Amino acid sequence: MTKSELIARLAEKNPHLYQRDVERIVSTIFDEVADALARGDRVELRGFGAFSVKRRDARVGRNPRTGETVDVDAKAAPYFKTGKQLREMLNGGDGGEDDE
Amino acid sequence: MIVLGRNLLSGHALTIRKPLTGIAIMTGKTITRAQLSEAVYQEVGLSRNESADLLEMVLSEMSEALVRGEAVKISSFGSFSVREKGERVGRNPKTGEEVPILPRRVLVFRPSQLLKARINDGPVGKQTAG
Numbered sequence: 001m002t003k004s005e006l007i008a009r010l011a012e013k014n015p016h017l018y019q020r021d022v023e024r025i026v027s028t029i030f031d032e033v034a035d036a037l038a039r040g041d042r043v044e045l046r047g048f049g050a051f052s053v054k055r056r057d058a059r060v061g062r063n064p065r066t067g068e069t070v071d072v073d074a075k076a077a078p079y080f081k082t083g084k085q086l087r088e089m090l091n092g093g094d095g096g097e098d099d100e
Numbered sequence: 101m102i103v104l105g106r107n108l109l110s111g112h113a114l115t116i117r118k119p120l121t122g123i124a125i126m127t128g129k130t131i132t133r134a135q136l137s138e139a140v141y142q143e144v145g146l147s148r149n150e151s152a153d154l155l156e157m158v159l160s161e162m163s164e165a166l167v168r169g170e171a172v173k174i175s176s177f178g179s180f181s182v183r184e185k186g187e188r189v190g191r192n193p194k195t196g197e198e199v200p201i202l203p204r205r206v207l208v209f210r211p212s213q214l215l216k217a218r219i220n221d222g223p224v225g226k227q228t229a230g
Contacts, residue, residue, distance in 0.1 A: 001161075001162070001165040001170050001171070001172045001173070002172075002173050002174075002175070003173070003174045003175050003177075006158070006161055006162065006172070006174075009161055010154070010157055010158065010161060013157065014154070014157075021144050021146075022154075024143055024144050025140050025143070025144055025146075025151075025154050025155075025158070026158060028139050028140050028143045028144070029136055029139070029140065029155060029158055030174055030176075030177045032131070032135070032136050032139045033131075033136070033177070034177060034215055034218060036131040036135075037215070037218075037219055038218045038219055038221070039128055040128045041128040041129050041130065041131050042128075042129075042130045042131065043130070043131040043132075043136075044130050044131070044132055045132070045133060045136075045159060046132075046133075047159075048159045048162075048163060049207070049209075051209075053219055075220055076219050076220055077211070077216065077219070078178070078209075078211040078215055078216065078219055079209075080180075080207075080209030082206070082207040086163050086166070086207065087206075087207070089163060089167050090166065090167055090182060090204075090205040090206070090207060091204050091205055
């Protein structure tokens with residue numbers, strides 16, 4: 001499912017909304033999550049999962065093709081941890097009522 | 101917990117849960133459904149209730165697609181996909197006892213290049229580089 005397919009499905013289920021409003025809603029949600037992570041904030045959506053930023057230390061890497069060593073700088077990387085409910089749903093459970 | 105300083109906008113303490121080694125999680129504040137649906141409310145002329153409902157529908161449409169085994173690709177944000185893991189032998193770390201870990205499905209999030217770049221250009225990235 002792509003972002004546009006997601007928008008199309010939501011528009012179908014919400015015939016009272018204009019498609020362009022559904023687009024703005026979906027974009028707003030992902031923009032807000034991205035903005036929060038860029039600020040260094042964490043985003044926790046119970047049942048679905050949590051986005052956070054992890055620090056990766058500088059390391060000495062290797063070019064897999066040539067075997068040459070290269071210095072890789074420290075960086076920050078987004079990380080997603082699946083919520084308990086979604087994890088259970090993926091494995092045939094109903095996700096239950098309780099979460100995290 | 102280490103208090104680094106104060107975020108001037110929110111007044112929250114900027115903290116890091118672990119010392120600055122390995123994979124410490126940078127934590128400013130935590131954003132939840134409340135702030136996301138507020139953003140939707142501000143952006144589109146829906147009621148607060150309906151904004152919250154729409155957010156919930158986005159999350160459940162995504163979850164349902166993933167449960168069906170479909171990948172969810174959000175351009176300029178990232179993609180979520182489901183990986184099948186085979187059975188393997190695990191160990192109870194307390195007793196040392198061997199226990200089989202059953203085959204299961206795990207969700208993997210791969211951030212887009214754009215999201216990775218945005219995070220490294222932001223305050224966290226600068227802190228990391230320093």
